[in-house]
Structures are given as C-alpha cells and as structure tokens.
Amino acid sequence: MTTTVTVLQEAIFATTTGTAYTSTDCVTALDKVTATNESTDIATITAQLLSPDGASIATYKKALQPGATWPFALELVGHTLAAGGKLNMICPTANAIRWRASGRKFT
Numbered sequence: 001m002t003t004t005v006t007v008l009q010e011a012i013f014a015t016t017t018g019t020a021y022t023s024t025d026c027v028t029a030l031d032k033v034t035a036t037n038e039s040t041d042i043a044t045i046t047a048q049l050l051s052p053d054g055a056s057i058a059t060y061k062k063a064l065q066p067g068a069t070w071p072f073a074l075e076l077v078g079h080t081l082a083a084g085g086k087l088n089m090i091c092p093t094a095n096a097i098r099w100r101a102s103g104r105k106f107t
Helices: none
Strands: 003-013 019-022 027-037 043-050 056-064 086-090 097-106
Touching: 003 019, 003 027, 027 043, 027 056, 027 086, 043 097, 086 097
Parallel strands: none
Antiparallel strands: 003 097, 019 086, 027 097, 043 056, 043 086
16 A cells, blocks of 8 residues: 555635546545635635545534635544545635645555
8 A cells, every 4th residue: 555645635725516536546545634715704614525426424614704814633633535435625705715735645
C-alpha cells in the first residue's frame, strides 16, 4: 500500500449545489479541512460526507462571521472516504465561503 500526503482540494468557493472532492481509485483520510468567509455578511457552510453510492454519512453546518475561518477539526478530520466517496461543501451565498482540504491517499 502506498500513502501519498496531498492537497485534496485547493481553495475554491462552495456553491449552492456544492463543490466536492471525490476519493478516486483510493481511500482518502481527511487531515485538514478549512472554510473561510470572504464576504461582508454572515454565511453558512454545510459539509457533507457521502458514501460511494451517494448516501449521506454525516452533515455538519457552521455559520461564519465575515473574515472568520473554521477548521472543521472535530467534525471532519480523521474521517476516511472509501473509493468513490465524497466531501461536499455547500454555501447558499455566492462567492462567500472558500474551502480547502488536505489529507492522505492510500492506494
């Protein structure tokens, strides 16, 4: 088994339909997931862990003040995604919350 430490998703804005990292051809361990509110208003981010068949494993919501960053340390760090599993980040406010994830891929 090979372990690769990597940025899973470079910083991108969450959208109303969600922006996702998909664990493709590997098992992925989430080591760090952060969300930053870059808007001038309070904005809410929803993080979803999805199984390979699209079923929700867990959902977490967090309202962020303008300029605030949330590390999702207790909510997401330490979770693993099976091959085909997803981390989906949703924000109903356009261009408000940017998120980034890093972790390890096991192949």
